[in-house]
Amino acid sequence: MPKSTTSKLARAKTIVTTVGSIAATAMVVRSVARDFLPPEFQEYLYFGFTNLINKFSTDLTMVIHEMDGLNMNEIYNATEVYLASRISIEIRRLKVTKISNDKMINVAMEIDQEFIDTYNGVKFKWCLISKTSPMREQSSNQNDMIESRSFELTFHQKYKDLTLNDYLPFILNYSKTRKQQDKSVKIFTVDDSNFPTSWTSANLDHPSNFATMAMDSDVKENLIKDLDRFVARREYYRKIGKAWKRGYLLYGPPGTGKSSLIAAMANYLNFDIYDLELTELHDRDAIEEAKALALENQQLGNVDLVQKMTLSGFLNFVDGLWSSCGDERIIIFTTNKKDKLDPALLRPGRMDVHIHMSIDKHSLFDKIEDLIRDAKIMPAEVAEQLLKNDDPDSALHGLIELLVVKRTEEEEKLAAKGMEQRLDDELATKQNENNQKD
Numbered sequence: 001m002p003k004s005t006t007s008k009l010a011r012a013k014t015i016v017t018t019v020g021s022i023a024a025t026a027m028v029v030r031s032v033a034r035d036f037l038p039p040e041f042q043e044y045l046y047f048g049f050t051n052l053i054n055k056f057s058t059d060l061t062m063v064i065h066e067m068d069g070l071n072m073n074e075i076y077n078a079t080e081v082y083l084a085s086r087i088s089i090e091i092r093r094l095k096v097t098k099i100s101n102d103k104m105i106n107v108a109m110e111i112d113q114e115f116i117d118t119y120n121g122v123k124f125k126w127c128l129i130s131k132t133s134p135m136r137e138q139s140s141n142q143n144d145m146i147e148s149r150s151f152e153l154t155f156h157q158k159y160k161d162l163t164l165n166d167y168l169p170f171i172l173n174y175s176k177t178r179k180q181q182d183k184s185v186k187i188f189t190v191d192d193s194n195f196p197t198s199w200t201s202a203n204l205d206h207p208s209n210f211a212t213m214a215m216d217s218d219v220k221e222n223l224i225k226d227l228d229r230f231v232a233r234r235e236y237y238r239k240i241g242k243a244w245k246r247g248y249l250l251y252g253p254p255g256t257g258k259s260s261l262i263a264a265m266a267n268y269l270n271f272d273i274y275d276l277e278l279t280e281l282h283d284r285d286a287i288e289e290a291k292a293l294a295l296e297n298q299q300l301g302n303v304d305l306v307q308k309m310t311l312s313g314f315l316n317f318v319d320g321l322w323s324s325c326g327d328e329r330i331i332i333f334t335t336n337k338k339d340k341l342d343p344a345l346l347r348p349g350r351m352d353v354h355i356h357m358s359i360d361k362h363s364l365f366d367k368i369e370d371l372i373r374d375a376k377i378m379p380a381e382v383a384e385q386l387l388k389n390d391d392p393d394s395a396l397h398g399l400i401e402l403l404v405v406k407r408t409e410e411e412e413k414l415a416a417k418g419m420e421q422r423l424d425d426e427l428a429t430k431q432n433e434n435n436q437k438d
């Protein structure tokens with residue numbers, strides 16, 4: 001190897017070793033300082049050190065604190081979610097958690113770990129920092145400490161606009177979509193037994209989905225298309241200046257699947273349900289509070305319609321829900337008696353899609369009813385035949401064929417019996433005649 005190359009390599013090796021040992025020393029100093037120095041002095045050292053480095057650096061660091069006063073910082077939460085999905089094997093320490101309703105194990109960055117993310121070809125360095133300081137105001141005990149966490153985001157200062165206008169909004173959007181995908185669907189009901197009225201929640205865990213719903217296949221297909229169109233149209237609603245909301249009315253006799261369809265829609269969209277039974281809200285205050293709660297939280301609301309409220313009171317209630325700003329909301333009204341509702345309620349804008357949940361019979365049911373009366377068949381044989389085919393029409397046609405066979409067999413049996421009887425009768429008559437002759 002030429003001498004110059006060897007010396008260059010040696011120099012590079014020295015630089016790498018030096019940088020490595022400086023980094024290692026900094027880590028050791030940082031943890032020793034945390035263990036032995038008072039927090040105020042740690043802070044002083046930390047800022048002195050970062051100021052010194054900043055004088056020579058072209059980097060910019062943004063600090064994203066977990067809390068802004070008493071409020072959670074949305075960017076901090078979003079960053080946690082985003083980094084959890086991006087952190088790779090380069091990270092040596094990870095935080096692993098699972099809270100009871102979570103579907104999966106959550107992995108997150110641990111304190112003092114660093115991660116380099118690349119976005120649009122630009123490198124962004126993330127580090128999770130934790131600081132403790134005495135709880136002076138809130139606690140009487142001088143030794144009580146409070147922990148505050150923050151992410152530090154470091155990048156070349158020329159990318160400040162890209163970071164604020166593209167990278168951070170991208171992280172916010174990503175985390176929102178991710179949370180939506182990972183969460184369990186919940187059902188919230190109003191608890192007005194206490195004051196103030198509040199929502200109580202439970203996991204929906206309803207097995208209903210579009211595959212299990214027995215309803216007209218065209219109506220089902222149109223409903224799925226309508227929901228898909230609605231959730232994809234955020235920008236469209238904004239452009240035309242309309243609140244991003246859609247109203248559905250499910251009507252039909254009790255037990256025809258209205259509640260099941262709501263569960264199927266919630267499971268399909270992964271939306272929470274806020275269930276408002278207006279009969280259970282007895283006084284005006286409770287209704288007003290339920291409305292306020294719905295405005296804050298509602299994503300997919302089910303309102304059971306009753307006739308107890310005045311029309312103007314009800315319109316006020318519905319329009320209040322509609323006029324709230326915020327993200328996508330679907331409100332589903334259910335009733336057993338659509339004809340009793342005022343047309344003002346039914347107009348598009350309040351209830352955009354009307355779905356009749358009925359006990360309509362399949363066109364082949366009458367034929368089956370006729371055949372089954374005459375055919376001698378056991379219920380287990382009917383069930384066995386229906387299970388042979390997934391397609392309802394083919395399954396019913398199969399059953400009809402089986403019933404025809406059974407009926408023919410029965411007719412043949414009866415005919416044979418009839419013939420036997422006739423022969424017996426004829427024989428008996430002949431014997432009688434012979435006896436009389438004798």
Ligand SMILES: Nc1ncnc2c1ncn2[C@@H]1O[C@H](COP(=O)(O)OP(=O)(O)OP(=O)(O)O)[C@@H](O)[C@H]1O
Pocket residue numbers: 212213214215253254255256257258259260261336357
């Ligand atoms: N069309 C349907 N498809 C699938 N299951 C149905 C259907 N209709 C009724 N069911 C079944 O019948 C039961 C009662 O249905 P559901 O509670 O959804 O009816 P509903 O119309 O909401 O009744 P109500 O008006 O009394 O609240 C559920 O367990 C559901 O599984």
